[in-house]
Amino acid sequence: MKYQSQAVAKLYFMAAIGLFVGQILFGVILGLQYVIGDFLFPAIPFNVARMVHTNLLIVWLLFGFMGAAYYMVPEESQRELHSVKLAKILFWIFLVAGALIVLGYLLVPYAKLAEMTGNSILPTMGREFLEQPTIGKVGIVVVALGFLYNIGLTILSGRKTVINMVLLTGLVGLAVMFLFSFVNPDNLVLDKYYWWWVVHLWVEGVWELILGSLLAFVLIKVTGVDREVIEKWLYLIIAMALITGIIGTGHHYFWIGTPHYWLWLGSVFSALEPIPFFMMTLFAFNMVNKRRRDHANKAATLWALGTGVMAFLGAGVWGFLHTLAPVNYYTHGTQITAAHGHMAFYGAYVMVVLCIISYAMPKLRGRVANCETAQVVEMWSFWLMTISMVFITLFLTAAGILQVYLQRMSDQPLPFMVVQEKMEFFYWMREAAGLVFLIGLIVYLSSFFIKGKTESAPTMKQEVSS
Amino acid sequence: MKEAFTKSMARNIYYGGSLFFVLLFLGLTMDTHRKLPQSDNREAITESVAHGKLLWEENNCIGCHTLLGEGAYFAPELGNVYERYGKSKEAIKAFIKSRPVGGIPGRRSMPQFNFTEEELDAIADFLEYSNGIDTQDWPPNIQG
Numbered sequence: 001m002k003y004q005s006q007a008v009a010k011l012y013f014m015a016a017i018g019l020f021v022g023q024i025l026f027g028v029i030l031g032l033q034y035v036i037g038d039f040l041f042p043a044i045p046f047n048v049a050r051m052v053h054t055n056l057l058i059v060w061l062l063f064g065f066m067g068a069a070y071y072m073v074p075e076e077s078q079r080e081l082h083s084v085k086l087a088k089i090l091f092w093i094f095l096v097a098g099a100l101i102v103l104g105y106l107l108v109p110y111a112k113l114a115e116m117t118g119n120s121i122l123p124t125m126g127r128e129f130l131e132q133p134t135i136g137k138v139g140i141v142v143v144a145l146g147f148l149y150n151i152g153l154t155i156l157s158g159r160k161t162v163i164n165m166v167l168l169t170g171l172v173g174l175a176v177m178f179l180f181s182f183v184n185p186d187n188l189v190l191d192k193y194y195w196w197w198v199v200h201l202w203v204e205g206v207w208e209l210i211l212g213s214l215l216a217f218v219l220i221k222v223t224g225v226d227r228e229v230i231e232k233w234l235y236l237i238i239a240m241a242l243i244t245g246i247i248g249t250g251h252h253y254f255w256i257g258t259p260h261y262w263l264w265l266g267s268v269f270s271a272l273e274p275i276p277f278f279m280m281t282l283f284a285f286n287m288v289n290k291r292r293r294d295h296a297n298k299a300a301t302l303w304a305l306g307t308g309v310m311a312f313l314g315a316g317v318w319g320f321l322h323t324l325a326p327v328n329y330y331t332h333g334t335q336i337t338a339a340h341g342h343m344a345f346y347g348a349y350v351m352v353v354l355c356i357i358s359y360a361m362p363k364l365r366g367r368v369a370n371c372e373t374a375q376v377v378e379m380w381s382f383w384l385m386t387i388s389m390v391f392i393t394l395f396l397t398a399a400g401i402l403q404v405y406l407q408r409m410s411d412q413p414l415p416f417m418v419v420q421e422k423m424e425f426f427y428w429m430r431e432a433a434g435l436v437f438l439i440g441l442i443v444y445l446s447s448f449f450i451k452g453k454t455e456s457a458p459t460m461k462q463e464v465s466s
Numbered sequence: 467m468k469e470a471f472t473k474s475m476a477r478n479i480y481y482g483g484s485l486f487f488v489l490l491f492l493g494l495t496m497d498t499h500r501k502l503p504q505s506d507n508r509e510a511i512t513e514s515v516a517h518g519k520l521l522w523e524e525n526n527c528i529g530c531h532t533l534l535g536e537g538a539y540f541a542p543e544l545g546n547v548y549e550r551y552g553k554s555k556e557a558i559k560a561f562i563k564s565r566p567v568g569g570i571p572g573r574r575s576m577p578q579f580n581f582t583e584e585e586l587d588a589i590a591d592f593l594e595y596s597n598g599i600d601t602q603d604w605p606p607n608i609q610g
Contacts, residue, residue, distance in 0.1 A: 047526045239483050
């Protein structure tokens, strides 16, 4: 840690990990509800558990992004953060607001929550992933603006690196696209059209800039490869991400009442969307192969390589699997989509946040890297979580294929609920894989508490070349 | 070869490419707005349909169901439920009304929302309107 103000990132990372645990616990509940339909009903109905699961994911990733920015920006800008106090105030506002929203989901019926928070004044609730009460969304915007002000001032008055500028662009894009969550016309087609401006243009657009920038930062640090080379890669990756991803939004405009030409545009451009993710894989492996130093933090390097591979598999390969319109006609809105969603979110965003945490957290705790044992345990958690996520995805894909066939392709298409019972076997397997993921997460948590011999100050070589 | 491709070229591809595709996307969005009246069934949006949509949202129906294939995959697709129920709004209302408060033992259950008659009408109207959207013949069959 070179600048005192970077320390504020620790708060954000701890909150991120805490909420991650909550997300996974609710994931396990949901997986069980798929097979034991009345599990926790009516106390925690499926829709409530799902909101908690998905909203916690989004919120903890945002905590992770913000923590990453607070850690990276001072170091890249070569100056202290504009205001540590503001970063701390916004942290508590965001955490308390997030906790209140989740408690609201759990403790009162959703319709009551809508009534209590005056949803009818400006109805924005009740749309997938954007279930937060309108006042909560306003709070998110306020926190985002304060955060951007803090980060932006730091970046603009310090050294401007490509990593910094790409990160800032991604974060500004994140905030701007979120404003479309307030667009909710009575016309369902328009509602859906702009809903995707938040959801797709986040995860297949501006978030990729953040992902690229975080990955590039960690790779510079752990490999010592020349910044010029890394920055060139970064530009090319994000160029391809936006060139394919923006019109790639069209793969969501196949069946929602939008014009026919989206079938072509969406298919062609989203078929190209794996390219930036494949480049990320090449990027990570190339840089590590060309490394000019062996950084003591092996775990962070593993997460960086893992991000490259799993983002390509989850977002790239599993996305391509069902993105062409003639295929999507049959797979749209089935467990195939769920399979893709799980591995893409894990491989791209969860892993990159865990990667920056893995790199930064030891530094924030005053050491170059964690002790050998702690790293080994962390790497075990990497494999447990990653492999179990691969299996979750495979089982959901199998379930999805069965569903597509029985419900949509066979000579005698069966009703949804009949098909669901026939898929039970794969749901049980998914739940088992989910439990292994939870074990992996517990192992991950335990790695933070392992004490051992660590190097406390960076060596000259590392100091000079980073 | 590697030296021939410089960072500033990469940067130009990023800025140029992004700008071009942002503008193209905005253009396509304008064109979509122009063409939507032919497919989005907007003439069917009444006050009751709008109310039904609000109820749909305020009870988080999307948390279990899909609508035009989007949402959660825990309960049936509802974009074509109007047709699946024989174009009977009464059948839709009867289903929603008859959900047992404590659920059905061992099975996935829909909660009892205690809607008024007027609210039930609004939800059924909203589902009828959704069914009328031109979705390029999706879903493939009546089962959704």
